[in-house]
Amino acid sequence: MVSTQPDLSELDSRLSPGALVTDRDVIDAYSSDKALFCPAGTASALVRAASVDDVVAVMRFATEHRIPVVTQGARTGLSGAANAVDGAILLNVAKLDAIVDIDVLNQTCRVQPGVINQDLKSALAEHGLSYPPDPGSVAISTIGGNVATNAGGMCCVKYGVTKDYVRGLTVVLADGTVTxxxxxxxxxxxxxxxxxxxxxxxxxxGVIVEITLGLKPLLAPPVTGVAVFxxxxxxxxxxxxxxASGAGPSMLELMDGATVAMIxxxxxxxLPDGAGALLLVQSDAPGQAGVAELEGFEAIARGQGADEVFFSDDPADSEMFVAARRAVSPAMEQYVATLGGGELIDDVCVPRSRLGEFFARLAEIDARHMVEVSTAGHAGDGNMHPSVLFDASDEASVAEAKETFAEIMQLGLDLGGTITGEHGVGYLKQDWLVRELDAGAQVLQASIKSAVDPLGILNPGKMLG
Structure with a gap:
């Protein structure tokens, strides 16, 4: 995209002091997110933006010299969307981390993209407000990154995903225009x-530099239930x-037996030992309505063959079981280290009505391959995260892992679902996007991209290719 290396001193003169980083070791350390099997190119520079003016300066310079720009936050993504491309400027906005305003009367807030999700929740709680989207990376991921991937989490089944709360954005476009x-x-x-x-x-x-979010009153303490299958x-x-019964749980999470054992x-x-599967359900309906909802859950679960069902309104129990669900990622990392360190986290979402079929066919995929598949996810939305676990140092194991991962994505499409519910496309699933989108949708998306980024400098090679 760029034939000669531009004079970075010119860019440096337009930026806040210290914002431009040209140290190769530092640039390389910022050149990828947490995804496996995604290429990371050699970036020309890193800019740690300290202001919106820095972002504008980067985009104007990039347009003038036709340099690709890869915007980043905390780099906790799982699809390679934050990975460097050759010659790019890595534009990191993690330092734009101000909670600009909390409006209690209108139940809104304005935040910069680098605000950590959990930090926002804690600040809002002091005002009796809440921001429900809670991805598994809630303690480390940024609101900007959550917006960039339309992140969800465990409360989605009742309270929706990021897009349901975004009211407004301030964006720096490819040519540096702020809108x-x-x-x-x-x-x-x-x-x-x-x-x-x-x-x-x-x-x-474009580069998101401020986000206006709609909020909810502070959520009520839930009643929590666990069913073992x-x-x-x-x-x-x-x-x-x-x-299908009309229930409205505030959480409905699923973990398979392998995941429970790792936790x-x-x-x-x-958590009980020896479970084949475990459902974690919560209801924050007022008064006895929450208990009644879980009593309905218990009746259905037992009718479907649950070995054990119990629930509690003790906040300590709720916190412990939610902590167990949030421990899936570190527990899996600990286990995977004994296998050779390979972990590919899938992110398919299927209609809830087809979850039983999904798990039956997933078991067949698992049985066909010499790798392990461990599954957890947001069952109430049909959004599951089967993780393919393998030996990253063994070529045969890596090949099996890639094939297994692909079969899981195809299974999601076969059942009327999508290749990604919340992790995004990035590099990892780019080749699969064209399998999900029909020809008309592909043309429409490419046309929109071309209209707002005519030089193709914004995160090229990701998602839309």
Whole structure:
């Protein structure tokens, strides 16, 4: 994209002192996210933006010299969307981390993209407010990154995903233009919904520098239930039947037996040993309605063959079981280290009605390959995260892992689902996007990309290719 190396001293003169980094070791350390099997090119520079003016300066310089720009936050992504491309400027916005405003009356807040999700939740709680989206990386991922991938989490089944809370965005476009998209109000249909277009765009359309979020009153303490099953199929059928009953749980999470065993090896969270599958359910319905909802869950779970069902309104129990669910990632990392360190986390989402079939066919995929598949996910949404575990130092094991991963994605499509529910496309699933989108959708998306980024400098090679 760029034939000669531009004079970076010119860029340096436009930036905040110390924002430009040219040290190769530092640049390389910022050149990838957490995804495996995704290429990382050799970036020409790293800019750790300290202000919106820094972002504008980078985009103007990049447009003038036709240099690719890869926007980053905390780099906790799992699809390679934050990975460097050759010659690029890595534009890291993690230092733009101000909570600009919390409006209690209108139940909104304005934040910069580098704000950590959990830090925002803690700040809002002091005002009796909450921001429900809670990805597994809640303690380390940024709101900007959450917007870039339309992140979800464990509360999605009742409270929705990131896009349901984004009201407005301030965006720096490819040529350095600063524009405001969306609205501050609860309602608004003035023009096309361009703010929503940027949610989930993975840095391919512009650089988000401020986000206006709608909020909820502080969520009520939930009643928590746990159901233990002999297999994943039974658990999947329970999810379908429970949600079809009209239930509105605030959480409905699923872990297979392998995942439960890893968590038990990692720490004492009170999970039963020997489970084939475990469903974690919460209801924050007021008063006895929450208990009644879980009593309905218990009846359905037992009807589907649950070995054990119990629930509690003790906040300590709720915290312990949610902590167990959040421990999936570190517990799996601990286990994978004994196998050779390979872990590919899939992110397929299927209709809830087909979860039982999904798990039956997933078991067949697992049995065909000489790798391990361990599954957890947001069952209430049909969004599952089968993880392929393998020996990263063994070529045969790596090949098996890639094939298994691909078969899982194809299974998601076969069942009327999607290749990614919340992790994004990035590099990792780019070749699969064309299998999900029809020809008309592909042309439309490419046309939009070309309209807002005519030089193709924004995160090139990712998502839309």
């Amino acid at each position: 405001k998209l969306g609205r501050q109000t609860a309602k608004g249909v003035a023009g096309l919904d361009l703010a929503s277009l940027f949610v989930g765009s993975e840095g391919t359309l 002999p297999d994943m199929e039974s658990a999947g059928h329970t999810v379908s039947a429970f949600m 038990n090896a990692y720490g004492d969270f009170g």
